[in-house]
Amino acid sequence: MNDPLQSTRRYFLGQCTGVSLGAMALSSLLGGSAGATTESADATGLPGFPHFAPKAKRVIFLTQSGGPSQIELFDEKPGLAKWAGIELPDSVRQGQRLTTMTSSQKQLIMPARTKFERCGKSGATIGEWLPHLRGIADDLCFIKSMQTDEINHAPAMTKFLTGHQLPGRPSMGAWMSYGLGSTNRNLPDFLVLISKLQRPSDQPLYDHYWGSGFLPSRYQGVKLRNAKDPVLYLRDPDGLPRELRRGMLDGLGELNQMRLAETGDPEIATRIRQYEMAYRMQSSVPELTDLSDEPDSTFALYGPDSRRPGSYAANCILARRLAERGVRFIQLFHPDWDHHSRLPSWCVARCRDTDQPSTALIKDLKQRGLLDDTLVIWGGEFGRGVAGQGKWDSLEAGRDHHPRCFTMWMAGGGVKPGTTYGATDDFSYNVAENPVHVRDLHATVMRLLGIDHERFTFRSQGLDFRLTGVEKANVVKGILA
């Protein structure tokens, strides 16, 4: 997709003197078959972008919504055993706010419910609920010192994805597609996939998480649904065959072309192109979401759940297919990591949904040579606290939200594999070294995509906004390859 203003101008200056529409429609049909990565002249980002040679051309963001527990999954604290059931010292807590779910109870320490292992040559610590991930530890870069400012889900996720706790700012994917432009003219630049779970959601995934905020709405993420219409309104109605749709669009285009001649409004030229893009999406999207051309080996790699459309595992396969097609920003959401109770069943269930597919995605990208220029990010909006919620020594216990530290991992696209960056204190409560704030993460992701975050602004309400906000954000140099 072009910038509408640029494209209408170009069209107006170059073409409006009368290219026949039949020819236009024909060329749009022939131009770039669905699925082909077309790094063409259509890849128009902002002038001067990228600022430097990018390490990554695209991002796959595996968003784990709800706040996965770093204590069970990654941040091993063997010393906690002797603190079991003892109240968290004030010297550690330092006045940290709690949610009202636990603010009235004593903060009694609950050591991790899992056993850890040092994995690979890098010796990364990974809990037993992620057995598959243990096998690729040397491909991953862990950041154990992530920090955010928000303690409730919606503000924290909003900050995690848009840089600000209140809705209204553009999401990362919207910024990236606005800045870098498109590399596939048959698909949107920013696609969102949400796992289907049969569970009443505690944290709905609001569409502002992938919204365009004050950027033009064409940069917002397009949600690929697990439904008859993977994109809303994509399917023509029953009884309207494809050739009639084509004819109707030709007729529509011709009449619009007459109107363009009559009024001189270049917006009409853009509209004609958008209807043609809609037509192309009607074949490119179903072709993308139809996994029947995948061999059995794919499903073996991603696990049995990957055969079930809408599962996180199936979405991981789709993410790889989108990466192959050059989509700029691919964001998966897996809900339900908000484990306030019963960690040994609840957290395990979400690990099972995601462990093998996330691992398979890295392996698959690697074997296809795509990992080098694809940045994969795994993480949620915050971590979980060291104190048990509920009776700490019962199976019922879970953990409350914790913004002061959490763990994320990244792979591919310019990050150092087999690394662990940053560290927390003995309680996995405060960051002990190399803090990485959410805005530092944003600055780093942009750097990997070749963008200087300080030079990437958009004026709204008289202010020059940027994803990283007004406070100083730092690129985390220690994780760059």
Next chain:
Amino acid sequence: MPVLIHRTLPFFLFAATASSRDDVPNFSRDILPLISDNCLACHGPDESHRKADLRLDTREGATALNDGVAAIVPGKPQESELLKRLLSNDPDEVMPPPEAHKKKLTAEQIELITSWIEAGAPWGKHWAFEKPQREAQLPVSADNPIDAFVLARLKAENLAPSPEAPRHTLARRAAFDLTGLPPAAEVLAAFEKDATPGAYVRYVDQLLASPHFGERMAMWWLDAARYADTDGFQADSNRTNWPWRDYVVDAFNTNKPFDQFTIEQFAGDLLPDATPEQKVATCFHRNHMTNGEGGRDPEESRVDYVIDRVNTTGTLWLGLTLGCTQCHSHKFDPISHSDYYSLTAFFNSIDEDGRAGNDAKPYLSYKSPLAARAVQEAQLLVNERKPREVAARKAAETPFAGWLDARWAEVREGFTAWHPVIVSELESIEGTELTQTPDGTVLAGGPNPRHDDYRLAAPVKLPRITGLKLEVLPHASNTGGALARGSSGEFILTDIKVQVRRRGSSQIRDITVSGAVADASAEQKGARDYGDIKGVLDDDPRNGWTTKGLDPKKPYSAVFEFEEPLVLDADEELVFEMRQRSTSGDANIGCFRVSVTDQAGEAVRSIEVAPLERLANAKLSDLSQLDAKLCAKLFEQFLADHEPYQIERSSWDRATRQLNEVKKSAGALNVMVLAGRKEPRETHVLIRGVWDKKGEKVGPGVPPAVAPWPENQDKTRAGLARWLVSRENPLTARVIVNHLWQMCFGAGLVRTPDDFGLQGERPTHPELLDWLAVEFMESGWDVKHILKLIVTSATYRQSSSVTPAMLARDPENRLLARASRFRLPSWMLRDAALANAGLLNPALGGPPVKPYQPDGVWEEMFMGRFRYEPSEGAAQYRRTLYAFWRRAIAPTFLFDNAQRRVCEVGNARTNTPLHALTLLNDAGYLEASRALAAHSLRATDPLREMTRRVLGREPTAQESTVLQRERDRALSHYRSHPDDAAKFLAIGQMPPDSTLNAAELAAHTTVASLILNLDETITHE
């Protein structure tokens, strides 16, 4: 074209205005914007971020000596440090500094600053903070003062206005702007025929008098007021604030003076002898989102609401970005951090406690006079459908008798409803060894892991499968001869999955299980515990089925009903998965059997013996001996499968559900309103805007830089409202007339309707803006009067066509040498499609309705917690204003609309393939296309009729050729494919007109859809 992305005024326009008037640059117009944009972020009113102790937002600051130098030395550019820094090449000296990533000022801009300093650096106020004034004399003579300003400007630019638009164009334009609807065919015809003077003014008067005027204006106001029918955030509970929406419609229809409208919405409760409607008006300031997220401190939420009210007031009345001052003093505008919190003090003592859902007090208990009509409408629909259900039930008796005879003949030799499945594959994920015996029983052996999932696949020979039965059986090899292999012998089943797999296919599909019943289950302590069988239907391992505590040596059964009967192809198999992932674990089932049935209804909804099995067991010699109760059950089972009955039944059920829902809205409703608490709260500055970091105490007050507070005026919400609409306030009237202008021209005279501050754009026609603002106030804040002035101006009546030369000269139409051409808001597109199709239900007000949306959009967002059922009958065809607004997921058929989360007054307009798909494939647009086609087929020339109805004009010969070609193409297809025609015509809930030829109707429907998608159709021309 996205209005949002090019906000900076092209430089040539600046240059032209500066040089064309006089030689001394105008401070407010030419200099302040440069200072603001380049300097004030570090040298402005915000003391906390001020660098080098230098402020350039005041003359004192800019001319003060600082280490012996002054930034500005009036009259002496060479001595002014400011210019040295602007011109420096030293990266440590140059301003703005390189790390600000600002562009260097251009030579022309530096020249402007130089000549301004040379002239003595005359200071002034930002234009928007000066009260609007108007000269007695218009710049040139014109019938309509608006034209005088526009023509004067065009003259200065050496341009001429465009000719008047064709009548039909003008008629459509004004009708959309004033009513949000296309003109009715008769009204348009009358106007086109009326050659007498004043025809257009009379046409406008007619539009302004239409009740649809209030609806059109309300959509503007609701978007800005962030009105919604739900709370937003996690719970997103429903609220019943729609009587406020009806108050707004009524206020515009009765042309309530805007100052009164303001006062009622801020303080209707404080007015003497306040009417219920005046109290309802205060819901304006309760339309913010409310957060019921578990774990959230309600006080934090309450503070958010207060802040939202101040920000909304700032945006909508003052055109100021007050939100910036929540955390620090404004970087550009003269509004301090404590000014901001003084404003919050007006809203800080509402009798609220930050809760959401049903606890969002204060409420007004209110009965809407507009609910009765909706109830009546819903009741009529039920009355119409009930007899059809009764008749269908009666009509089913005859086929039932035949069915019963046939079944009886079949089952006399014995009948089994349930058939154990014989597996083709049996596996476990964690290593349990499963084996099946010939009677279908599956036995677990080998390793006994803490958790395990059992998975079985089986071909099924039945013609269909309606449900599945699971029997958990005691067995000698289990612990204590009980049910499971764990230490207690008790089982816990956490989740089940039913799927279908096809041989040779990579993918499986999920089968939805709609119900589950068990013959016994343990008593469950809370929602997240084991016991109830329904817990196995979600993906939550913290609940599920157990019979713990009951006799563990007995067998137990559960029956699962499929949402729809499943028909397997020959190469398909049923897959059943049993997940045992409980918190404690160690509770895996030791012995079980799975059976399936093809019986509908009772058989899969109850654990009882299936009706046909009971018939078989009854061993009757004659059907006449059949027990009446069993006969009734058999009839129900028959009906469950009898499609003619099911169609009428579900149609009646939907109407009944709708009626029940609407009836609730006819009773007393809780409308969220403003009401003060007994003990006012103290208000503090919040340090860095954090809700619990209280700084100095402040009382109610307003930013003095905007307008002074009148002496003797009470510092109440009512006082605040009066201050907003006082003649001393320089902003409100300008901001509101700018909104009205934006409605008619697609963009305001100030292109940043939300920002009249230093960083906003200057008006394209400052004197015109001020003239209108003063006129607005002097007319008694008469909204209709201002709109009439605008739409009857020659400026408005121009053609919107543009030549390439003019487009290059003024691409954004800032000079108004033509009317603006822009896509209509998506809500108007839907309303227009309904109106053009003759489907529109013009009723005013009442409870919200639910236009068509694709299946499942609410369900997938909330994992089934909310279901969207489109309105039935006449309620489906109401205006979009009344569409239920769920904040977490706004109506899918709208695009570029305000999101209604916070106050938004911009008008984004983008052009994307997703919009195209919506207009092409949304059920509402397609049904409207079919209705439009059906209507047009009664005319002698259907294609001409459609064009006339939608575009208000005759098609050209060229256009007719294209339309005919597409119609003929479609006609030949549908004539040879009657099935396609039938399917295509089945869209929507209204049955297609059966008196029309299906192929003709289908073909014309495709053309109608084409016409509804024309650029001209969807555009304000």
